[in-house]
Amino acid sequence: MAEIVIVPDDQVAGELAAEAILRRLIDEPEPVLGLATGSTPTSTYHAMVRRAAGQDWLKNLKAFALDEYVGLPDGHPESYAEVLRREFIEPMGLVPAQVMLPPGGLDGLSTAAAQYEAAIADAGGIDVQILGIGTDGHIGFNEPGSSLASRTRVKTLAESTRRDNARFFSSLDEVPVHCITQGLGTVLDSRHLILLAFGAHKADAIAAAVEGPVSASLPASVVQLHPHVTVLVDEPAAAKFKHGDYYRFAYANKFEWQRL
Numbered sequence: 001m002a003e004i005v006i007v008p009d010d011q012v013a014g015e016l017a018a019e020a021i022l023r024r025l026i027d028e029p030e031p032v033l034g035l036a037t038g039s040t041p042t043s044t045y046h047a048m049v050r051r052a053a054g055q056d057w058l059k060n061l062k063a064f065a066l067d068e069y070v071g072l073p074d075g076h077p078e079s080y081a082e083v084l085r086r087e088f089i090e091p092m093g094l095v096p097a098q099v100m101l102p103p104g105g106l107d108g109l110s111t112a113a114a115q116y117e118a119a120i121a122d123a124g125g126i127d128v129q130i131l132g133i134g135t136d137g138h139i140g141f142n143e144p145g146s147s148l149a150s151r152t153r154v155k156t157l158a159e160s161t162r163r164d165n166a167r168f169f170s171s172l173d174e175v176p177v178h179c180i181t182q183g184l185g186t187v188l189d190s191r192h193l194i195l196l197a198f199g200a201h202k203a204d205a206i207a208a209a210v211e212g213p214v215s216a217s218l219p220a221s222v223v224q225l226h227p228h229v230t231v232l233v234d235e236p237a238a239a240k241f242k243h244g245d246y247y248r249f250a251y252a253n254k255f256e257w258q259r260l
């Protein structure tokens with residue numbers, strides 16, 4: 001079972017996630033981090049910056065993003081490349097070449113996904129993958145119906161995801177139709193998954209992901225197949241859990257050596 005930790009708010013979750021991520025990566029000779037975008041990981045990135053920005057070991061860090069829109073012009077402020085540059089790469093003191101994203105340009109798109117998979121494999125795989133969850137249960141941009149064994153590929157966004165993400169653009173029409181995303185099988189290859197969900201609008205999706213049937217209809221449910229998953233949720237996002245009392249009890253009774 002995933003370890004499910006219910007915390008008061010996203011700030012506490014961000015501190016816990018940052019501590020676990022840094023502890024895991026700092027001792028790796030070639031640490032590899034998987035980055036998510038969206039609003040959910042922001043508190044984790046801020047906490048990582050506060051704790052570790054500019055530290056020497058970061059020179060060895062490589063990072064891979066989960067996904068990117070297809071077809072946005074280079075430098076578009078809402079491209080995930082730009083979001084990660086602003087929110088993580090620069091504040092952390094990394095150089096851009098340390099962070100790879102699936103390329104969302106139209107040139108070479110048909111071969112980009114396989115190259116991205118090869119780059120992750122060449123780096124030795126991902127040590128810790130940060131994940132958010134969409135209201136329809138997607139992770140990365142793996143929309144409902146995605147194969148549980150899928151690899152990085154070009155996908156079409158669901159209308160609900162385009163509507164959710166329209167808040168970052170000036171109109172719904174500007175939200176791209178296509179994306180390139182690590183697959184669910186790619187995500188499962190990461191050695192530790194940290195799945196974050198905040199707010200009442202995520203309660204149904206996160207409950208279905210960790211307590212519902214494993215199903216391509218709810219892509220995040222694939223995390224139930226992974227041996228090392230940490231799920232950090234705030235109180236509103238925890239509202240629909242059937243076993244919330246048990247998760248709180250288990251977390252309150254952990255041994256010291258069972259830290260996240």
Ligand code: GLP
Pocket residue numbers: 036037038039040041066067131132133134135139140141161165
């Ligand atoms: C986006 C991203 C996902 C993200 C999710 C939730 O579409 N592709 O990686 O986890 O939707 O977004 P947010 O964190 O803004 O709620």
